[in-house]
Amino acid sequence: MIFDPQHRKDNRSARVSMALFRISQAIKKVTQAESDALGLSPVQIQALLFAAYTRSDVATVGNFAGAIGTTHVTAVKIINGLVGKGLVSKAQKPEDRRVTLLNLTAEGRVIVSQLNHWGRSLEEALGSISDEALADFELGLGAIISAMQQRGQLVVAEPCLGCMHFHPNAGDAAAPHYCGLVQKYLTHEASLQECPEHTPSIEV
Numbered sequence: 001m002i003f004d005p006q007h008r009k010d011n012r013s014a015r016v017s018m019a020l021f022r023i024s025q026a027i028k029k030v031t032q033a034e035s036d037a038l039g040l041s042p043v044q045i046q047a048l049l050f051a052a053y054t055r056s057d058v059a060t061v062g063n064f065a066g067a068i069g070t071t072h073v074t075a076v077k078i079i080n081g082l083v084g085k086g087l088v089s090k091a092q093k094p095e096d097r098r099v100t101l102l103n104l105t106a107e108g109r110v111i112v113s114q115l116n117h118w119g120r121s122l123e124e125a126l127g128s129i130s131d132e133a134l135a136d137f138e139l140g141l142g143a144i145i146s147a148m149q150q151r152g153q154l155v156v157a158e159p160c161l162g163c164m165h166f167h168p169n170a171g172d173a174a175a176p177h178y179c180g181l182v183q184k185y186l187t188h189e190a191s192l193q194e195c196p197e198h199t200p201s202i203e204v
């Protein structure tokens with residue numbers, strides 16, 4: 001087990017796992033401090049960022065739960081807290097009334113515009129590391145993320161570019177791109193939003 005230093009001595013995956021665990025603890029601490037300064041919790045901020053950057057037709061409570069790795073019930077509680085603060089509004093999806101879509105209110109958009117520096121401490125901590133070392137790290141992290149995605153432990157939402165279902169410039173001026181998965185034409189703006197169904201066209 002990764003917490004046993006003797007086990008880690010002879011096991012690289014245990015050492016990397018422990019390093020990732022320690023990093024996750026540090027990130028939790030840093031984001032908590034940054035969130036406290038804004039009077040919100042880290043998950044509330046994640047919910048606001050999710051509503052801001054996820055394509056509007058997939059910005060659902062269920063996808064938010066998947067994005068932060070929690071249950072639907074917990075996600076509903078987080079969202080309801082933000083609805084109570086007047087930062088988020090909920091609406092039923094026209095095609096499926098069981099699905100709840102999330103939107104930022106005008107006040108929520110103001111808060112999101114103030115989040116430019118959220119997560120900055122983490123970026124600053126990496127500032128002293130050489131670009132070459134970061135490139136290797138990025139490659140390794142990509143492989144870990146991909147392995148965890150395949151095990152259903154992680155959801156990575158990304159814009160359309162690089163997705164195997166993306167057919168750019170296949171439509172008209174109003175909706176120039178096509179998604180083979182949802183079989184819909186997308187506006188350029190929608191293709192730049194994050195999609196939880198993004199499937200990389202090149203396996204890492």
Ligand code: SF4
Nearest residue numbers: 160163165166179195
């Ligand atoms: S599945 Fe891929 S192409 Fe379709 S909307 Fe999502 S990211 Fe875009």
